[in-house]
Amino acid sequence: MEKWFIKNKKANYKELASKYGVSEFIMKLIVNxxxxxxxxxxxxxxxxxxxxxxxxxxxxxxxxxDILKDKxxxxxxxxxxxxxxxxxxISVYILYRSLxxxxxxxxxxxxxxxxxGYGININIxxxxxxxxxDTIITCDNGIAAIDTIEYGKMLGLTIIVTDHHDIPFVEKEDGKIEYISSVADAIINPKQQDCNxxxxxxxxxxxxxKLIESLFNQMNIEKIKCYNLIEFVAIATVCDVVDLIGENRIFVKNGIDMINKTSxxxxxxxxxxxxxxxxxVSTYHLGFVIGPSINASGRLDNAKRGVRLLLSNTEEEASILAKELFLLNEERKDMTKMGVERAIEIVKTTKIKKQKVFVIYIEDVHExxxxxxxxxxxxxxNVPTIIITNSYEGAKGSGRSIEGYNMFLELLKCKSLFYKFGGHPMAAGLSLDINNIETLREELNKNTTLxxxxxxxxxxxxxxxxxxxxNHELIYEIESLEPFGKGNTKPLFANxxxxxIKGDILGKKQNVLKLSIKSQNGKAFNGIYFGDIEKFEATIISKYKKSELENLxxxxxxxxxxxxxxxxxxNEYNGYSNIQIVIESFR
Structure with a gap:
């Protein structure tokens, strides 16, 4: 069962459409x-x-x-x-290649x-x-490494932090938040309070x-060499699931064009x-093919293999590294599938299935x-879920939440159970004594207001x-809003x-449902559904009886x-094209 809602944002669409030279239909999607x-x-x-x-x-x-020029x-x-x-x-590749x-x-x-573990540490x-x-540059980490950077400065190192994560803070006795900063020589992060x-x-x-853009400008290196990096920023932008608006949209829109003819x-x-x-290549390929292959080395091996791939000088070297990453990702997929199946089994066979926050311990899943x-x-x-496993340093967990459940704040109420934890409303990570797992499960479910x-x-x-x-023109208009992703989701419509009229199950795994649909005016359309076919069949049977499903x-x-x-x-096939609706949900 789902609840369906229609966005209803107020605006003068006719005036805005005229001002910016688009249709009212497209302007409504933009404002949405x-x-x-x-x-x-x-x-x-x-x-x-x-x-x-x-x-x-x-x-x-x-x-x-200025520091880098001197160094x-x-x-x-x-x-x-x-x-x-x-x-x-990708950040390492961009900085290394550019320097x-x-x-x-x-x-x-x-x-x-x-x-x-994550980020720079004292041993590094x-x-x-x-x-x-002499000089350390962090990338995609460092903003919260307060003590580590202080130690590095004591050693006499020059330290530049480049990061994009939220600024760390402490909560004062009066409940007010005080943001804290390290003693790094330069901290580049647009989320800083005093960053304009x-x-x-x-x-x-x-x-x-942005750092390289500035450095190249100061060192009189032609701008095109900086812009050649955009295809790589596009991969990172999609895979890090940041909003695809503003500058991120510029990176991804232009980067995908570059990737399609990459050298x-x-x-x-x-x-x-x-x-x-x-x-x-589309955002799908970045987020679900290229990105996971690069990511697999950091999950199951060492992420430096991904950097070496992008820095490859010969096709032979690149081919070897690409094959290694591909195989690692295939292994990661198999391990993930087994972990998901084990988690589902635990939910179905234990009291967890009746709880509003799932805390699932799977001892042997890779952390x-x-x-x-x-x-x-x-x-x-559609339940907030934390998966905990027995790791290199004890029990470690990672959580993913739903709208309306601030996982970070809920875990904050249980902070005495953790060695350490962190995160944000929709995701979190934690480590704790294995004996505290059941207590965590009880506390989260006792305290929840869900x-x-x-x-x-x-x-x-x-x-x-x-x-x-x-019609084709409307679809081309919608496609002008690509690339789609977080912050610019693929538009969804309802009828x-x-x-x-008819249904067919297709695909090698019999996991695709093709439907012939008649519009209100009697026009025929094809619909394709990649979801749960068993659920579809059960819905038809419960409403219309099994004989109607068989007739369909x-x-x-x-x-x-x-x-x-x-x-x-x-849908384009064998030189022909026809309109098809991709079905996301039904009732």
Whole structure:
């Protein structure tokens, strides 16, 4: 059961459409995404490179570029410290390749996910000092490393932080929040309170790009060499799931075009290995093919393998690394599948299934996969989910939440149970004594204010859209809003009481449902559904009886009518194209 809602944002669509040169239909979709204000709308409609903000508006970026210019001139040893996810790998690649372009004496390091944990640490600082490093640049981490950076400064290191994560804070006795900052020589993060940079939602690679944009400008390196990095920022932006509006939309829209004709040997090898060579790359391929392959090295091996792939100088080297990443990702998929199946079994066979917050302990699941598994269980049951496993340093967990449940604040109430924890409303990580797992489960469920109605999935549509209104021109208009993702979700529409003429189950795994649908005016449309076919069949049987389902599959007269939430698309096959609706939900 789902609750369906229609967005109903108030605006003078006719006036806005005329002002910005688009249809009222498109303007309503833009406003539905909370893209308001002249500059935001103009940038969204025309996401061109000239609409980038001035990098010098970012706090400490001038200071950082001055430091780097001097260090390069003096041939001081610079070390980049990144994170082990896609954003971290791409950030390291951008900084390393660019500093090499400036003839810097530079290398890089990435912590081991299991042994080192997230971000820069004291051992990394010690190692850098012992190996003659003068300057450290963090990327996609460092903003919260207060004590570690203080230690690094005591060693005499110069430290530049580039990050995009939320600024750490302490809560005072009066309940007020006080933001805290490290003693790094320069801190580049647009989320800092005193940073005047207009766009706050860059990923780590986006922040690294802005630093390089400034450095290249100061060192009189042609702008095109900086803009050549945009295809990589696009990958990180999609994979880090930041809002695809503003500068992020500029990065991704232009970056995808660049990826489709990339000259990067490593990226080309990975596209070939994953079977997308020659295909038109989209955000789907970045988020579900390229990104996970790069990410797999950080989950199951070491993320430096992903950097080496992008830095490959020969096709032979790139092919070997691409194959290794592909196989690691296949292994990751198998391990994830087994973990999800085990979690579902636990939910079905224990008291957990009746609880409003799932705390699931799976001893032998790889700790790097806990967050993915938690996300899958959350999607299946629409319940806040924490997966805990027995890790290298004891019990570790990763959680994924639903709208209306602030996981970070709920865990804060149980902070005495943890060695450490952190996160935000929709996701969190934690470590605790294995003996505290049952107590955590009890406390979270005892304290929760979630009601049964809060666990009913909610689906929001942009507007009702009768199938008879759909034509090729309308679909092309919708496609002008691409790339879709967080903050610019794929538009969804609804049409009620549609007659189903015929149904066919397709695919090697028999997991695709094709429906022939008749519009209110009697026009035939094809619909395709990639969801739960058993649920579809059960719905038909419960409402119309099994004989009507059988008639539907036979293509003989039936009495089946359904409401659909859908996305209109153009299906191209063997040189022919026809309109098809991609069904997201039904009732």
């Amino acid at each position: 995404r909370d893209i308001i204000g002249g500059k935001a709308i103009r940038t969204f409609i025309k996401p061109e490179l000239e609409n980038f903000h001035n990098s010098y508006d970012m706090k400490d970026i001038k200071r950082a570029t 390069i001139k003096e041939n001081k040893k610079i070390r980049i410290i990144g994170d082990y996810d896609v954003d971290g790998v 090499k372009e400036c003839n810097a004496n530079v290398d890089y390091d990435i912590p081991d996910r299991i042994k080192d 600082m010690k190692k850098a000092k012992e190996e003659g490093v 940079y207009e766009f706050k939602n860059l990923c780590g690679a986006g922040v690294a790009f 990067n040997i490593g990226l080309k090898a990975l596209m070939k290995e994953t079977g997308i060579e020659g295909k038109k 790097s996969l806990a967050g993915i598994i938690a996300g899958r269980i959350r999607e299946k049951y 009601k049964d109605k809060d666990l009913i999935p909610k689906v929001t549509v942009d507007m009702p859209l009768p199938l008879d209104y759909i 009620k009481n549609l007659k189903i 599959y036979k293509g003989v007269p039936n009495n089946v009518y359904l409401d659909f939430i859908f996305y209109p698309s153009i």
